[in-house]
Amino acid sequence: MSRRKKIYEGKAKILYEGPEPGTIVQYFKDDATAFNAQKKDVIEGKGVLNNRLSEYFMTGLNTIGVPTHFIRRLNMREQLVRSCEIIPLEVIVRNFAAGTMAKRLGMEEGTQLPRPIVEYCLKDDKLGDPLVTEEHIAAFGWASQQDMDDILSLALRVNDFMAGVMYGVGIRLVDFKIEIGRVYDGDFQRLVVADEISPDSCRLWDIETGRKLDKDVFRRDLGSLTDAYTEVARRLGLMPKAATAMTKPTLIN
Ligand code: 5GP
Secondary structure, eight states, rough: OOTTTTEEESSEEEEEEEETTTTTEEEOOOOOOOOOOOOOETTTTTTHHHHHHHHHHHHHHHHHHBBEEEEESSHHHHHEOOOOESSSEEEEEEEEEEHHHHHHEEEEEEEEEEEHHHHHHEGGGGGTTTTOOOOHHHTTHHHOOOHHHHHHHHHHHHHHHHHHHHHHHTTEEEEEEEEEHHHEEEEEEEEEESSOOTSSSSEETTTOOOOOSSSSHHTTTTOOHHHHHHHHHHHHTOOTTTTTTSSOOOOOO
16 A cells, blocks of 8 residues: 555545556545635544445446446445546535525525526635636636536436435435546546545435534534444445444445
8 A cells, every 4th residue: 555656635535546547546534624624633434434435326326327437445445436637626516505505695504495506616725615607617618518518417417316315315415516527438538427425525414303414513513423424324224234323333345
């Protein structure tokens, strides 16, 4: 492991060169950050849970024909993914008002939206990932019109899939963020869902109680983040039957 070439270290993950050309190993750290890294902590087991949960969602997406960068999970903390050129946008889909949208528009958190709303933020930590419009994206050449059509279609398909999976286990998908990458197959480029899909990048509320089962638990000091993520994994059948929210996360392969 130590001899592998590190390509990039982000807030929650490290990317290493993969074993074959065109592949990357994505390592999930236990680090949690919020508010553009002004709040930081190490949450034991978070990386293991996110690796497994992201594998679960990405595999499901691949299975229903939504292309992702995911190839396979390698171990508790690492997964093999296709190397891709990340489009410098955070693509956010919202079903209910929460977070920055609720604040920006003065809406009560939890208000149902008339339809899924897709927002784009520029991936730039120094600027705090500002909201941008399609006009900015086109004018500055961050993505083409064809890319934007494909991104919108991918985002809505991910939303339908994730909302359905979550509904099946009694969880409301309030909103989420994805990142999109370009992969090249010979002369052709296509877009794939990249990065990760996990409770770090979604808002997940228990349908019955409204309990938050996502990173807002950390952002807003609402209790144990590991307990919340373990609960999501447990409901999805990814935890051994005996495991409770109080035990250290051990995942079923
Ligand atoms: P908001 O704009 O309300 O802060 O976030 C909307 C959704 O996108 C939430 O589910 C949030 O977790 C996710 N999101 C927004 N920005 C980021 C980010 O920089 N990192 C991660 N992991 N998720 C983000």
